[in-house]
Amino acid sequence: MTVTPQRTVPPLVLITGPEGILAERALTSVMAEVRVTAPDVEVVRLQAAGYEPGSLMVHTSPSLFGGQKAVVVQDLDEASDELQTDLLAFLAAPEPDVTLVVTHKSGQRGKKVLDTLKKGGARVIDCPAIKTxxxxxxxxxxxxxxxxxxxxxxxxxxxxxxxxxxxxxxxxxxxxxxxxxxxxxxxxxxxxxxGGKVEATGFRVADAAVAGNTGEALRLLRHAIATGVDPVPIVAVLAQQLRQLVRVGHAGRGRSADVARDLGMAPWQVDKARRALSGWDAEALGRSIQAVAAADFEVKGGGRDPVYAVERAILTITRERQGSGQR
CATH class of the missing domain: 1.10.8 (Helicase, Ruva Protein; domain 3)
Incomplete structure (x- = not known):
């Protein structure tokens, strides 16, 4: 006697959140789980953009030959009124052999469908943005x-x-x-x-500048420019490093993990900023941030020589760092 494995994926699944790579992985995982108990499942994918009214009902109607179906509706946040109406109609009387998977990035469009899915016991998989x-x-x-x-x-x-x-x-x-x-x-x-990536180069320049190492910072900058790195991301990293020093300095003492959580940083960034702060005072940081802001304006079109603008900002930073250490 053949025993049919019991399905583990509920009839309704909602994958919600703006982080695309997490949503794709969640969808792949769900479909793999569906195939464990239904290896011959028929998979239908419907994109919200360009949806034709009635398509959902056609694809979810029972097949003459039976079998499981998985219908994936992608990007509900872009859904037309017709798609939302069709989804609500299906949810009011779902077919037992259909697994409905809906993805939704963010926003209020499709809210009634989202609420109905959740009330219907959908498995909800969150894919929050990963930014910090x-x-x-x-x-x-x-x-x-x-x-x-x-x-x-x-x-x-x-x-x-x-x-x-x-x-x-x-x-x-x-x-x-x-x-x-x-x-x-x-x-x-x-x-x-x-190590050759633009961001890595910018961080090395910034680390040297914040440490007060004028010669190394300028050498790294000139090497970066010679290899085709644009000054704009280098200035952006300089600004980021200085802002992190200010934020960590204002946060005061406490466990690195706790401070990192409050500031949206990683613990190693807090430790790195704390080590760098030993050679800085608030006034010097303020003047350095102003110098980088001026460089940012110049490298984005406000000045004649973007490279010289970055060099001048680095010289200001290292001078302020050296001066802070002597005060």
Missing amino acids: DRDKTDFATNEFRAARRRATPEAVRALIEAVGKDLRELSAACQQLVSDTTGVIDEALVEKYH
Whole structure:
């Protein structure tokens, strides 16, 4: 006697949140789980944009040959009134052999459908935006952990500084390191693969400037410019580093993890800022931030020589840092 496995995915699933890579992974996971108990499931995907009225009812109606169906409605937040009406009609009398999966990025469009899904007992999978460096640190750490690889905190930090602007690029960088290397992933390994990235170059320039190392900061800047790096992201990193010093300085004492959570930073960033703050005072930081703001205006079209504008900002920062250390 053949025993049919019991389905583990509920008839209704809602994947909600703006982080695309998390939503895609959630959808892949749900469909894999559906196929465990229904390997021959018929999968239908409906995109909210360009939806034709009545399509949902056609695809969810019982088949002459029976079998399970999974209907994926993507981007409910872009749904027309007709799609929302069709979804509400289906939810009022759902077909027992249909698994309905709905994705919704954000916003109020489709709210009635969202509320009806939740009231109907839908499995809700949240995919919140990953924006802060703390969130990106947790994301990268979990990527390595899922691959059963150990990455040092310094390696994770270096990777985020190099490619952390885009979550998909960060994920791809983690996967590259996992597939192309063996053993513990450390900072030297990240530097080997990603040290030439614009963001990494900007952070090295900023670190040298904030430490008061004029010669090294200018050398790194000139090397970056010579290899085609635009001054704009370098100025952006300088501004970010200085703002972090101010924020951590105002936060006062406390566990790094607690301060990081309150500021939306990663603990290693708090520790790094605290180490750098030992050579700064508030007035010097203020003047440095003003110098970077002036450089930002010039590199974005307000000045004649963007490279000289960045050099002048770096000279101001290192002078202020050296002066703070002497006061």
